Amino acid sequence: MSFEITQEFYEELIEAIEQENTEKIQKSLHNLRPADISSMMDEMDTEQCIFLIHLLPFEVSAEILSNLDEDTRTEFLRNFRADEIAQWIDYTDSDDAADLLNEMPLKLREEILAHVDFEKAGYITDLLHYEEDSAGGLMAKELIRANVNWTVVQAIDEIRRQAEKVEKIYSLYVVNDRNVLLGRVSLKKIILASDGVRIKDIYDESVISVKTYEDEDDIADLMRKYDLEAVPVVNARQELMGRITIDDIVDVITEKAELDRQLMAGISEDIEEDDSVWTLTRARLPWLIVGMAGGLLGARFIGFFEADLAMLPAMAFFIPLITATGGNVGIQSSSIILQSLATKSSFMRDNYLSRMIKVLLVAIINGLVIGLIVFAFTFVLDISIKLAFTVSAALFFVVLLASFMGTITPLILDKMNINPAVASGPFITTANDLLGLAVYFTIAHFLFGF
Amino acid sequence: MSFEITQEFYEELIEAIEQENTEKIQKSLHNLRPADISSMMDEMDTEQCIFLIHLLPFEVSAEILSNLDEDTRTEFLRNFRADEIAQWIDYTDSDDAADLLNEMPLKLREEILAHVDFEKAGYITDLLHYEEDSAGGLMAKELIRANVNWTVVQAIDEIRRQAEKVEKIYSLYVVNDRNVLLGRVSLKKIILASDGVRIKDIYDESVISVKTYEDEDDIADLMRKYDLEAVPVVNARQELMGRITIDDIVDVITEKAELDRQLMAGISEDIEEDDSVWTLTRARLPWLIVGMAGGLLGARFIGFFEADLAMLPAMAFFIPLITATGGNVGIQSSSIILQSLATKSSFMRDNYLSRMIKVLLVAIINGLVIGLIVFAFTFVLDISIKLAFTVSAALFFVVLLASFMGTITPLILDKMNINPAVASGPFITTANDLLGLAVYFTIAHFLFGF
Numbered sequence: 001m002s003f004e005i006t007q008e009f010y011e012e013l014i015e016a017i018e019q020e021n022t023e024k025i026q027k028s029l030h031n032l033r034p035a036d037i038s039s040m041m042d043e044m045d046t047e048q049c050i051f052l053i054h055l056l057p058f059e060v061s062a063e064i065l066s067n068l069d070e071d072t073r074t075e076f077l078r079n080f081r082a083d084e085i086a087q088w089i090d091y092t093d094s095d096d097a098a099d100l101l102n103e104m105p106l107k108l109r110e111e112i113l114a115h116v117d118f119e120k121a122g123y124i125t126d127l128l129h130y131e132e133d134s135a136g137g138l139m140a141k142e143l144i145r146a147n148v149n150w151t152v153v154q155a156i157d158e159i160r161r162q163a164e165k166v167e168k169i170y171s172l173y174v175v176n177d178r179n180v181l182l183g184r185v186s187l188k189k190i191i192l193a194s195d196g197v198r199i200k201d202i203y204d205e206s207v208i209s210v211k212t213y214e215d216e217d218d219i220a221d222l223m224r225k226y227d228l229e230a231v232p233v234v235n236a237r238q239e240l241m242g243r244i245t246i247d248d249i250v251d252v253i254t255e256k257a258e259l260d261r262q263l264m265a266g267i268s269e270d271i272e273e274d275d276s277v278w279t280l281t282r283a284r285l286p287w288l289i290v291g292m293a294g295g296l297l298g299a300r301f302i303g304f305f306e307a308d309l310a311m312l313p314a315m316a317f318f319i320p321l322i323t324a325t326g327g328n329v330g331i332q333s334s335s336i337i338l339q340s341l342a343t344k345s346s347f348m349r350d351n352y353l354s355r356m357i358k359v360l361l362v363a364i365i366n367g368l369v370i371g372l373i374v375f376a377f378t379f380v381l382d383i384s385i386k387l388a389f390t391v392s393a394a395l396f397f398v399v400l401l402a403s404f405m406g407t408i409t410p411l412i413l414d415k416m417n418i419n420p421a422v423a424s425g426p427f428i429t430t431a432n433d434l435l436g437l438a439v440y441f442t443i444a445h446f447l448f449g450f
Numbered sequence: 451m452s453f454e455i456t457q458e459f460y461e462e463l464i465e466a467i468e469q470e471n472t473e474k475i476q477k478s479l480h481n482l483r484p485a486d487i488s489s490m491m492d493e494m495d496t497e498q499c500i501f502l503i504h505l506l507p508f509e510v511s512a513e514i515l516s517n518l519d520e521d522t523r524t525e526f527l528r529n530f531r532a533d534e535i536a537q538w539i540d541y542t543d544s545d546d547a548a549d550l551l552n553e554m555p556l557k558l559r560e561e562i563l564a565h566v567d568f569e570k571a572g573y574i575t576d577l578l579h580y581e582e583d584s585a586g587g588l589m590a591k592e593l594i595r596a597n598v599n600w601t602v603v604q605a606i607d608e609i610r611r612q613a614e615k616v617e618k619i620y621s622l623y624v625v626n627d628r629n630v631l632l633g634r635v636s637l638k639k640i641i642l643a644s645d646g647v648r649i650k651d652i653y654d655e656s657v658i659s660v661k662t663y664e665d666e667d668d669i670a671d672l673m674r675k676y677d678l679e680a681v682p683v684v685n686a687r688q689e690l691m692g693r694i695t696i697d698d699i700v701d702v703i704t705e706k707a708e709l710d711r712q713l714m715a716g717i718s719e720d721i722e723e724d725d726s727v728w729t730l731t732r733a734r735l736p737w738l739i740v741g742m743a744g745g746l747l748g749a750r751f752i753g754f755f756e757a758d759l760a761m762l763p764a765m766a767f768f769i770p771l772i773t774a775t776g777g778n779v780g781i782q783s784s785s786i787i788l789q790s791l792a793t794k795s796s797f798m799r800d801n802y803l804s805r806m807i808k809v810l811l812v813a814i815i816n817g818l819v820i821g822l823i824v825f826a827f828t829f830v831l832d833i834s835i836k837l838a839f840t841v842s843a844a845l846f847f848v849v850l851l852a853s854f855m856g857t858i859t860p861l862i863l864d865k866m867n868i869n870p871a872v873a874s875g876p877f878i879t880t881a882n883d884l885l886g887l888a889v890y891f892t893i894a895h896f897l898f899g900f
Contacts, residue, residue, distance in 0.1 A: 035675050160642055168679070169638045170620065187637040188619045192610055208483075224704065225485045227697035229618070229679050246696050247677035250703065254674065257707035258789060264714055265785030265874060266778055273790040277811045284782050285816060291778040292820055295771025296827050302767045303831060309766050313759035316766035317752045320773050320883050321745025327777070328716055328741045328876050332734050335715030339708055340723040361727045366735060370742055377746050381753060399738075424715060426778050433770050 038067035062091035086115030095140035098127035136212035139242030146172040266426035294430030326432035333406025367399035394440040488517035512541035536565030545590035548577035586662035589692030596622040716876035744880030776882035783856025817849035844890040
């Protein structure tokens with residue numbers, strides 16, 4: 001029952017738009033959901049988007065707008081007046097509307113708000129205060145609030161009154177006369193209760209709520225842990241301010257995973273493949289230059305041993321082996337710590353000693369295995385046994401040091417409130433390259449007594 | 451209103467368990483949710499877990515069991531008889547119960563099922579057929595089904611009948627007499643409809659459903675795209691088989707992100723920091739050995755140029771710079787493609803040509819910048835201008851080649867249905883190390899005409 005957009009479908013739609021074949025377009029779009037139309041519009045140029053959007057009713061096009069990529073949307077909205085944009089805002093949930101307005105210059109934002117429905121404009125203005133990645137920035141104002149003294153019939157009347165504005169209702173949030181959150185009552189309970197029953201007698205006091213200033217990642221952890229589909233947001237006085245639904249948190253989780261992956265890959269901005277060449281370059285160059293600086297430092301360091309290399313050029317053969325092993329071990333180690341930081345309850349985070357002992361044990365085993373295999377293989381390479389021993393010993397110590405570095409770096413970064421995923425990227429590789437070279441050349445220097 | 455477990459709290463609880471101070475334990479656990487108790491039990495030893503679980507009512511302990519780590523749970527359940535385990539299963543949703551039984555030997559599984567409530571046992575047996583990562587493996591049998599010919603009152607009666615078994619109700623799934631899924635009707639609509647209204651007249655036909663055999667990652671994409679909190683599962687005959695709720699999909703998304711991160715870090719099993727030293731080693735060694743094999747091949751390759759190195763040892767200085775740059779560029783490139791594969795609609799995946807042109811442009815800019823900076827810096831290192839030129843030229847080509855490799859490898863793996871995240875790990879680094887060495891030494895060899 002779900003529909004997969006094919007490239008052919010997309011191309012036919014584009015053709016119909018170019019021919020301004022309204023009938024054909026409307027027929028193709030008939031079975032599509034707004035999110036599908038958005039993903040196609042992300043690939044279209046602005047003129048095509050504008051033509052398309054005019055064929056759709058406001059409630060559909062408003063949802064399409066919310067789903068568009070930020071870049072596409074900004075480009076698109078540039079072609080409309082404030083009062084036109086306001087018409088879409090009227091059909092958009094307050095959280096998405098606030099995100100949309102946050103992308104705009106202040107003047108335009110004010111002009112749009114002046115045209116928006118009064119209640120909605122108030123909601124949005126409230127939300128604009130909060131940082132984007134806080135509970136306040138994520139929440140929507142639309143929710144169903146039930147006074148604790150109401151009867152079930154009164155609650156149902158309230159649902160009826162708000163039904164159009166609140167698309168998804170999971171629970172009613174129960175408040176006292178001062179809007180202080182007391183608990184929640186599920187729709188299921190409302191349906192099963194007799195009309196005369198009071199909210200007071202059926203609501204659940206143990207509701208989980210978050211404060212407006214809480215961070216989105218913490219909220220994601222909370223909702224995942226307790227399997228929540230929505231969570232109410234309160235201010236410091238426990239007053240009910242809004243609610244966050246799981247669909248927004250799913251986006252938070254996905255974006256966080258992407259960000260971590262990009263940091264691990266040494267990309268410093270949130271980029272996508274279809275960003276401009278310039279954006280892509282800007283996001284990639286910084287870490288490449290860090291790696292380059294490390295490489296130049298390495299060159300300088302090996303330079304000290306030029307005389308040794310002249311005497312024993314075979315030493316150079318194993319440089320890539322040493323640096324690659326250090327890099328691989330370092331990234332593995334930091335990735336295991338990253339995982340712990342991401343999933344472990346914080347109450348178990350501080351077992352540094354037992355952690356280090358285990359890291360050491362794993363490193364010793366890995367180091368021994370790698371060292372021994374390499375020792376065996378170096379015979380094939382026709383080098384002296386002394387050099388074979390040097391390489392193997394260096395590898396063993398590199399594995400140990402890289403494990404240690406890979407383990408403590410994310411822990412330190414986390415303590416400093418820097419995203420520890422940075423540590424799994426070029427940073428660790430570069431540091432371990434240098435470390436590996438130092439170990440290798442130092443052992444060689446002493447063993448051969450140049 | 452949510453409660454954060456501190457290390458002190460945990461230690462006091464352990465102390466109370468050791469002293470068998472039942473009253474103190476029950477007081478501490480009073481405000482906790484099952485998921486909190488599970489996360490503490492994951493840290494306890496089995497005797498402590500057993501003592502604790504006996505103090506809790508079955509409906510609570512059943513939820514705690516579902517939330518435990520698989521390892522902790524297996525260890526824990528080993529201490530109970532089939533009929534004891536069956537008591538928990540009675541209180542567990544069918545999807546979690548099937549997961550739990552799937553961890554057990556067949557004989558024990560059958561013994562447990564023999565003691566489970568008849569309807570629940572049937573549900574579970576149905577679910578055991580499906581692969582764990584398919585829609586069938588994820589779905590629960592518990593849901594509310596409404597016949598299309600019913601009135602709203604009949605539907606509410608059905609909700610009442612099932613209320614205890616189905617914890618979270620978002621929608622009623624509408625079926626005909628042959629259990630074929632026709633649509634859905636939200637609880638909100640049920641509440642707002644008058645009692646005499648027929649389901650036929652209010653249900654929504656455009657329900658999104660998935661087939662039992664669909665893959666969990668595809669379902670995650672679908673639910674994220676359309677902001678669904680639950681999705682019905684049908685078989686090939688469109689018969690309603692179960693439903694998947696968003697909390698399970700949030701777990702799928704989180705685990706997928708972890709898996710990708712581990713693959714990128716060169717870890718070949720799903721491990722956690724608190725796994726045994728042996729498990730950790732086994733997960734890490736394979737990729738380390740791949741890296742090592744690459745390093746040995748590199749050593750063999752550089753060996754061909756031993757004479758060149760003897761004449762110009764300074765050539766060796768830049769080996770780490772060359773290999774590191776290749777590795778970094780390769781991982782960046784593959785990570786950008788990974789992101790596209792993860793988030794882009796498939797209908798836009800096949801633009802290979804324009805993709806490659808852009809990759810090439812970004813690579814040329816990055817390669818030029820890196821090459822020129824290094825060229826400038828090599829003067830500091832007191833080497834010949836010829837070598838400086840060699841290094842810079844090699845870097846430029848390494849950036850180009852590594853970009854190309856990093857871009858096509860994940861695309862090829864994806865076509866072959868291998869998780870493309872593998873390509874962002876040691877695989878790409880190793881390949882690029884070798885590529886870089888080949889470019890560097892070949893250019894040097896020809897330029898210097900050894």
